Amino acid sequence: MSRTLLDYEPVVGPDAISQLRQAARDLKGATVVHVNSTREGGGVAEILAWLNPLMVDLGLDARWEVVEGHPEFFGVTKAFHNGLQGGEVMLTDRQVEVYEQTVKDNAERLRPLLESADFVVIHDPQPAHLLAACPNRKGKWIWRCHIDASHPNRKVWNYIRSQVQGYDASIFSMPQFAQRLHHPQFIIAPSIDPLSEKNVDLTDDEIKATLEKYGIDSNRPVLTQISRFDRFKDPIGVIRAFMLLNGTVDAQLVLAGGGATDDPEGAVVLEEVKAAANGNPDVNILLLPPDAHRIINAIQRASAIIMQKSLQEGFGLTVTEAMWKGKPVIGGNVGGIRLQVHNHYTGFLVDTPEGAALRIRELMNRPEKMAFMGRTARKFVTENFLLNRHLREYLTLMLGLRRGLANHLMAD
Numbered sequence: 001m002s003r004t005l006l007d008y009e010p011v012v013g014p015d016a017i018s019q020l021r022q023a024a025r026d027l028k029g030a031t032v033v034h035v036n037s038t039r040e041g042g043g044v045a046e047i048l049a050w051l052n053p054l055m056v057d058l059g060l061d062a063r064w065e066v067v068e069g070h071p072e073f074f075g076v077t078k079a080f081h082n083g084l085q086g087g088e089v090m091l092t093d094r095q096v097e098v099y100e101q102t103v104k105d106n107a108e109r110l111r112p113l114l115e116s117a118d119f120v121v122i123h124d125p126q127p128a129h130l131l132a133a134c135p136n137r138k139g140k141w142i143w144r145c146h147i148d149a150s151h152p153n154r155k156v157w158n159y160i161r162s163q164v165q166g167y168d169a170s171i172f173s174m175p176q177f178a179q180r181l182h183h184p185q186f187i188i189a190p191s192i193d194p195l196s197e198k199n200v201d202l203t204d205d206e207i208k209a210t211l212e213k214y215g216i217d218s219n220r221p222v223l224t225q226i227s228r229f230d231r232f233k234d235p236i237g238v239i240r241a242f243m244l245l246n247g248t249v250d251a252q253l254v255l256a257g258g259g260a261t262d263d264p265e266g267a268v269v270l271e272e273v274k275a276a277a278n279g280n281p282d283v284n285i286l287l288l289p290p291d292a293h294r295i296i297n298a299i300q301r302a303s304a305i306i307m308q309k310s311l312q313e314g315f316g317l318t319v320t321e322a323m324w325k326g327k328p329v330i331g332g333n334v335g336g337i338r339l340q341v342h343n344h345y346t347g348f349l350v351d352t353p354e355g356a357a358l359r360i361r362e363l364m365n366r367p368e369k370m371a372f373m374g375r376t377a378r379k380f381v382t383e384n385f386l387l388n389r390h391l392r393e394y395l396t397l398m399l400g401l402r403r404g405l406a407n408h409l410m411a412d
Helices: 005-012 014-027 043-057 071-084 093-116 154-164 204-213 235-245 266-277 293-302 317-324 353-364 367-384 387-402 405-411
Strands: 031-036 061-066 119-123 140-144 169-172 185-187 222-226 252-257 283-287 305-308 329-332 347-350
Touching: 005 014, 005 387, 014 387, 031 043, 031 093, 043 061, 043 317, 043 387, 061 093, 071 093, 071 154, 140 387, 169 387, 204 293, 222 235, 222 293, 222 317, 235 252, 235 266, 235 353, 252 293, 266 283, 293 317, 305 317, 305 353, 317 329, 317 367, 329 353, 347 353, 353 367
Parallel strands: 031 061, 031 119, 119 140, 140 169, 169 185, 222 252, 222 305, 252 283, 305 329, 329 347
Antiparallel strands: none
């Protein structure tokens, strides 16, 4: 069920809601279309699930569309994703042909809506070719890159750049992710919905029942990583860190996540993770459905420490979710995790399994440090990573594009 801004007033305060209504005043009636590649699985879908309804509540005519494709198409777009994160991938003429033709097929369905919209926000590389497939567009088009593209594979980036160069603006999560483009670039960090099923308060009974259902011992400390089974999330590195504890910490590890319809590699990585666990009874590997939000919430709340030992990360909503729940995070020293985990204050940044194991031991042996980090983390999210700030920045960007302020900025 979609929530309205009034539902959030007890969390973010009346002033924050008033600011949003004021910012949206000159955008009332504007048609905004968000396009991504899946409605379930992954942070982009989770953001759009709240962003679109709240834009509607503010008086905008907001829509959310999804590009459809076959396995070969999503294999190509996964290669784009990996390449933007610096992976060594090959980009063939056949892959480009499959990608562009599939997006053109989607454009046949979406073109009337997209070409008439006041604002179109294209999320990540999967639908990026829609710009070229909609030559009679009247509104402003924005490319929103959720990926850490700071050191991309050059061939992949050159192709993606050819697709996004013609947009009116682009959005990145951090300044370090931005690439040289001939249009204005804006920085908007992601955020969480504090009232979603994944973040709302739960009773102790529900938390305990969830642990029992999945065979997790509620009487022993739990270390958890929640993420898609993706090599860039480094689930095998988390298992290695846990094994390095070698019984010095009485704990159990939970690796919980699922797949997304636009990620064809998940099943292969899951088998690699199972092999790395090698049947260890203290390693719980949970393949969850895309709608398992309350389950994830319960496991995070039951955890002593949350891990997110990514090798590349655009942002990592699971980090923010954990911090909102007052949990210290041990995260990879990469990308958007650095924006959230302040070393020694909201958690620890690590580069290796050995470093992760060291920090796990430290926190488990210093409960007062763990409690301090949890309090600091919750406060930091409240001030920086809730949806009202995120929505306000989108509105400000759209107002700027409508009034031509972006062109003045480029000229200056």
